[in-house]
Amino acid sequence: MSAILEKIATIELEMSRTQKNKATENHLGSLRAKLAQLRRELIEPSGKSGGKGEGFDVTKTGDCRVGLVGFPSVGKSTLLTKLTGVHSEAAAYEFTTLTCVPGVIHYRGARVQLLDLPGIIEGAKDGKGRGRQVISTARTCDVIVVVLDAMKPLTHRRLIEKELDGFGIRLNKKPPNISYTVKEKGGVNVLPFKPKSGEDPAWLDESTAKAILEEYHVKNCDVKIYENCTDEELIDVIEGNRIYTPCVYAVNKIDQITVEELELLDEVPHYVPVSSGKEWNLDGLLDKIWEYLNLTRIYTKPKGQNPAYDAPIILKKGQVTVEDFCNSLHKSMVKNFKEANVWGISAKHRPQKVGKEHVLSDEDVVQIVKKI
Ligand SMILES: Nc1nc2c(ncn2[C@@H]2O[C@H](COP(=O)(O)OP(=O)(O)OP(=O)(O)O)[C@@H](O)[C@H]2O)c(=O)[nH]1
Numbered sequence: 001m002s003a004i005l006e007k008i009a010t011i012e013l014e015m016s017r018t019q020k021n022k023a024t025e026n027h028l029g030s031l032r033a034k035l036a037q038l039r040r041e042l043i044e045p046s047g048k049s050g051g052k053g054e055g056f057d058v059t060k061t062g063d064c065r066v067g068l069v070g071f072p073s074v075g076k077s078t079l080l081t082k083l084t085g086v087h088s089e090a091a092a093y094e095f096t097t098l099t100c101v102p103g104v105i106h107y108r109g110a111r112v113q114l115l116d117l118p119g120i121i122e123g124a125k126d127g128k129g130r131g132r133q134v135i136s137t138a139r140t141c142d143v144i145v146v147v148l149d150a151m152k153p154l155t156h157r158r159l160i161e162k163e164l165d166g167f168g169i170r171l172n173k174k175p176p177n178i179s180y181t182v183k184e185k186g187g188v189n190v191l192p193f194k195p196k197s198g199e200d201p202a203w204l205d206e207s208t209a210k211a212i213l214e215e216y217h218v219k220n221c222d223v224k225i226y227e228n229c230t231d232e233e234l235i236d237v238i239e240g241n242r243i244y245t246p247c248v249y250a251v252n253k254i255d256q257i258t259v260e261e262l263e264l265l266d267e268v269p270h271y272v273p274v275s276s277g278k279e280w281n282l283d284g285l286l287d288k289i290w291e292y293l294n295l296t297r298i299y300t301k302p303k304g305q306n307p308a309y310d311a312p313i314i315l316k317k318g319q320v321t322v323e324d325f326c327n328s329l330h331k332s333m334v335k336n337f338k339e340a341n342v343w344g345i346s347a348k349h350r351p352q353k354v355g356k357e358h359v360l361s362d363e364d365v366v367q368i369v370k371k372i
C-alpha cells in the first residue's frame, strides 16, 4: 500500500506545482484521473484479502442508517447515548471509542439506526488509524452526521470532508448530469456542455475530457455533458462508485462558546448547533436529520379496517412508487397486484384508484387490491 501512497503523494505534489490555465488543463485532468485510479486501489485492494475497504461488522436494522463521523473527542458517543439511550463510553481522552456502537431512535414512526464510530484523523482515507473502516461504514449510511467541536477551528469541517471525499463519498451533492456509455466501436465522442450567452464558460472542454478518457484507456464511448461540470465530476462518473449522501453538521459543545461565536456558526451551511452534554437542541438535530433522510411513510389499510397509523411502511428517497411499496411489503405482492386505492396528498380523489407506477407522498394511506 505504501507504494500507492508514494505515487499519490508524487502526483499531488506535481498538481500543486502546476498552475491552472488553458495550457495545463489537459495535463491536470490526466493527473486527476491517475489520482482517482490510485485512490480506487486503496479503497478496493486488488488482492484477495480485504475486498472492498471493509467497514465494521454491524447488522443493518430499522428503516435507515445514520452515522456519526468526526475527529476524536468532539462528543459523538455522548450524542449517541443521549439520542438512543444506548450507553457508549465517553471520556475526555481521544479514541475512547474503538469500534462501532449502534443504537436506535424511534422517530415519527420510523426506526433510525444510529452508529457511533471511532474518531478519525487526517489521513484516515489513506489508511491512518481506523479511518478506512470508519469511512467504509459511513458509505453504508443514508445520512452522515459530521460532528464538530464548537471550540475547535471551523476549518475542521473541510478536513473531514476531504477524508470522506477521498473515499468516494460526496456530501450534499447531486450526481453530475453526464451520460457516459462505453461502446464496442466508434471512437471517443464527447459532447461538451454549451453554456448560454451570459453564463460561465464551460469548465471542462472536449480535449480535457478526452485526455481523461485516455488515462482510463477508454477507446470507444459517448460522453454527453448536460451541465457545467468539472474534470473531477467526469472522473466520478467514469469511476462509477461514488456515493452521494446528505450530510448534517452537528456543531457540538455550544455550551462552551459565547452568543457572538454562536452567531458566526450561522455561516456553516447544513449545520445544527447542539450541546450533547447539556442536551441542548437535540430536537433540532433530529428534525434536521429527519429532513435530510427524506423518508416517505405509508400507512397500510387492510380492507374494512382502519389504517395502521402506528406502523408505517418506510420508503426511501427515489423508491416511492406503489410498486416500491408492494415490494417492501412482500416479494410476491406485485405479482398479485390489480390496483391500489390511495388517500392523501398524492391522490386526486378520496380515494384515487392507481396503478403500480403511481408516485406516493409522505403519510399517504394505501390499500392494495389483489387479482382474484
Ligand atoms: N462541554 C461539553 N462537553 C462535552 C459535550 N459533549 C461531550 N462532551 C465531552 O467531550 C469529551 C469527549 O466526548 P465523547 O463523547 O467521548 O467524544 P467522542 O467524539 O465519542 O470521542 P472518541 O470516541 O474518543 O472519538 C467528554 O469529556 C465529554 O464529556 C458538550 O456538549 N459540552
Ligand SMILES: [K+]
Residues within 6 Å of the ligand: 072, 073, 074, 090, 091, 092, 093, 094, 095, 096, 097
Ligand atoms: K473521547
Ligand SMILES: [Mg+2]
Residues within 6 Å of the ligand: 076, 077, 078, 089, 090, 096, 097, 116, 117, 118, 119
Ligand atoms: Mg466516542
